[in-house]
């Protein structure tokens with residue numbers, strides 16, 4: 101009787117919906133998932149530069165299933181985005197709608213057992229540790245994801261949480277015109293590191309809307325397209341390096357026009 105009661109409490113505890121959770125260790129996660137880790141083969145965006153596609157096989161679980169186990173099975177209905185927090189405080193906020201079945205995986209090892217690191221060629225960092233968890237996307241089955249590069253691939257993930265706040269800060273009163281497409285570009289390519297009016301990653305204090313207004317268009321575009329040409333060794337990645345040059349310039353231009361237009365609500369945020 102007592103053991104049934106305890107088992108019931110344990111089950112209740114494991115499935116209770118929660119808003120934020122630290123990731124368990126890979127061993128503990130494997131125990132909770134109840135199945136062996138699976139192999140996922142991806143074109144590793146950090147290594148796939150200069151027109152090459154480098155395939156790597158990782159071990160882990162489908163991200164949607166991990167989120168269901170850790171945050172509760174109704175997580176999709178409870179938030180517009182999922183946040184992945186890294187060891188250094190880097191926060192990657194990814195729209196819930198992107199997590200279709202089998203699209204994303206949380207991995208914790210390479211299949212071949214070699215060291216769980218990657219060379220981040222776009223950001224001039226070699227041997228970057230990926231653990232405890234790395235979010236990867238099946239960009240082989242869904243080849244259209246390959247062109248997005250590494251923008252939704254946070255590594256060193258230690259905590260996941262649901263973000264149900266709104267992105268209204270990106271569309272404050274006084275913003276004229278339709279910048280929807282540019283706002284999506286900024287969310288995908290910039291806001292894991294930077295903020296606009298307080299909305300975005302925790303890595304930098306400065307408001308991108310204010311930074312853009314302090315620069316002219318040509319300088320701003322030159323910086324986005326090739327940061328390391330202007331500042332060798334910088335860890336800011338070039339904008340969408342896997343896309344064609346004309347497309348990159350168009351994207352950078354749209355981002356600049358939006359950042360120019362968006363009112364600075366609070367320069368310090």
Ligand code: HEC
Nearest residue numbers: 289290291292293294311312324331334335336337339355
């Ligand atoms: C992976 C993190 C990361 C992403 C993504 C990122 N940046 Fe940056 N950004 C940085 C870092 C790091 C610096 C500081 C550069 C340095 O000092 O090396 C920086 C600096 C800047 C600066 C200031 C440059 C200066 O002159 O001081 C601007 C403007 C900027 N980023 C705009 C953007 C825009 C726009 C995007 C999206 C297209 C973007 N960044 C994406 C990391 C990032």
